[in-house]
Amino acid sequence: MRLEYFQLIDRVVDLNLTDRRISCEATVPSVSTVFEGHFPGFPLMPGVLLVEAMAQTSGWLVSSINQFKRMSFLASVKEAKLRTFVLPGYVLNIESKLVHEGSGYAVLDAKVRNNGKQVCDATITLRVMEFPNQELAGEMLKMAARVGLTPEMALNG
């Protein structure tokens, strides 16, 4: 996780476009200024960042389905449950499955596990639209490559 850049996904572990699901991995950093405030003497991964990690994982799936030609933006979070504390150093597996692909939006069920134990889950709705500019379209491809997601995977996943 690159908390300072709000990039919470380290790598895509599995992409299955037939089943419309994705699995990502992210390691909570051992040290971060985030933990100096949340909380002094008891560092915890903030729940909102876990929700963001589920949203970003869902976004990579929808981007892949759309072959990186459209952008996803978080629209709503429902039924978010933060089931247990997530501590610095935890290695998280984040999964998301497409529930429904609507016109201009997508609904996904996402969950986060640590060592096989489910730590949080939510239903995520993303708005799906044209890229607002070409700069973002290009940067998203670079970010996708950083997490191991290529346009070829989006075609063949």
Add this chain to the structure above:
Amino acid sequence: MSSTFETIANIIAETCDIPRDSITPESHAINDLGIDSLDFLDIAFAIDKAFGIKLPLEQWTQEVSDGKATTDQYFVLKNLAARIDELVAAKGA
């Protein structure tokens, strides 16, 4: 079996916490019921699921933006119900 309008009205009442008896076939989802675009996503999701269709929201929005259609054609509920019936019929054709 309830009518298309009844199904839509029930979805809107439940999704947006609007009294069911204030929702009529003449109601405009945006202008009369005050439904915003985010709530309409939830309504579209529920309608898509209930009828097994995909409301073409992007196409409708584009047509309104281009001046080729009015919001009344898609967001007055009796008209929305008619569009849904058309989509359901097209699916079964």
